[in-house]
Amino acid sequence: MPRSPAHEIRISDRDGVQYVVLSGAHTVSGVAALLSRLNSLRDDAPVRVDLSELSRMDTAAAWALVTTQKRIEAAEQRLTIEGADDGVQSLLDTVANSLPEPQTETPKTVTIADRLEALGRSLHGALKFLAALTGYFGLFLSRLARAVRHPSEFRLTSLVHHCQEVGLRAVPIVALLAFLIGVVLAFQGATQLRQFGAEVYVVDLLAISILRELGILLTSIIVAGRTASAFTAAIGSMKMREEIDAMRTLGLDPAQVLFVPRILALLLMLPILGLIANVTGLVGGALMAWIDLGISPKLFVTRLIEDTSVDQLTIGMVKAPVFAMLIGVIGCHAGMQVKSNAESLGAMTSSAVVQAIFAVIVADAVFSVFFAQLGL
Known part of the structure; x- marks a missing residue:
């Protein structure tokens, strides 16, 4: 098999012009060396390329030459190709025309109509999400009523397990956080009330803030972070592994098996x-x-009992079932939205936590306005 003529690259600099002479056969086998030599050309001086001694050139070598020409021209200099026969010149033109042009996107002017469209889409998405949550809430009530009518279908073991996971395992973190919040409230309240000689009213401050608002609100936020993510991860993993489809094949209702024990455990x-x-x-x-402040425990308890109405505790406890329902429904709904990939599972788990905490805070604000209107 005859060997191709050796390729040669000669570069010189005369009178401020860079001269390049290509001789022999320049093919894909030597394109790396050709490109390296061409990249060594400065882009602050014109370039003249002589192809009169060229015996052969393929598309790889043509691409290297055309790419260098574009680089030189981008620096506002000129690369001139001389001595190319018709075949080589046709190849260079074909390669140059085939190179993709960089697409520059012109910034789109945002109009009022665009902003209204974005607002409308966001509102539509929010309403669609609320409708989906309402549907899952109705599904839970329907399956719970079915379990009451047919006790044999109720999964008591699953309920006890989720009560342990949701409730018992959350006791240490809930108790510790509430204890620290009580310490901080008492310290900050005493600092402010001492200016007016009303330190004893720190008991009223603690009773109202903890029993009415912070106790159940902080607990719900902690549970939303723990439980909503756990529900989403568990149900989403089952959906990824097609276990939910297997349940339906076996005649089991996923809402009866998965939703009812989890949400009911939260409610309890x-x-x-x-x-x-x-x-x-x-x-x-x-x-x-x-x-x-030197307020003895006995004085603290006495003032707590005498000056704190049981309505404060009732108002706080009334919120608990609503918060539990929101957290459970959001967690189960997010789990059912998981697709067949791990990225979707992570995204929905994070989304469930954010949505559950946001829903709890909004519901607490609604309760505050409602009880204020009732004069409680």
Whole structure:
């Protein structure tokens, strides 16, 4: 098999012009060396390329030459090709015409119509999400009523398991956080009330803020972070592995098996966790009041009982089932939206936590306005 003539690249610089002479056969086998030599050309001086001694050139070598020409011209210099026969010149023109042109996107002017369209789409998405949550809430009520009518279909073991996961395992973090919140409230309240000689009213401050608002709100936020993500991850993983489709094949209702025990466990355990948070928060506040203000535990309890209405505790506990329902429904709904990839599972888990916490805070604000209107 005859060998191709050796290729050669000669570069010189005369009178401020860079001269390049290509001789022999320049093919894909030597394109790396050709491109390296061409890249060494400066882009601050014109270039003249002589192809009169060229015996052969393929598209790879033509691409290297055309790419260098575009680089030189982009620097506002000129690369001139001389001595090319008709075949080589045709190849260079074909390669140059085939190179993709960089697409420059002109910035789109945002008009009022565009903003209204974005607002409308966001509103439509929010309403669609609320409709989906309402549907899942109705599905839970329907399956719960079915379990009441047919007790044999109710999964008591699953309910006990989820009560342990949702409630018992959350007690340490809920109690610790509520205790610290009580300590902080008592300390900050004492600092402000001491200016007016009204330190004893720190008991009223703790009772109202913890029993009415912070106890159940902080508990719900903690549970939303733990439980909504757990529900989404568990149900989403089952959906990824097609276990939910297998349930339907076996004649099992995923809502009956997956939704009812989880949401019902939240409904049972969140009020209990709220009570624990109230007690530990008051204990933390009483401890700080004793240390900082000298209010004895006996005086603290006496003033708490005499000056705090049971309505404050009732208002806080009324919120618990609503918060539990929101967290459970959002977690189960997000789990069912998971697609068949791990990226979707992670995105929906994060989304469920954010949505659950946001829903709890909005619901608490609605409750505050409602009870204020009732004069409570």
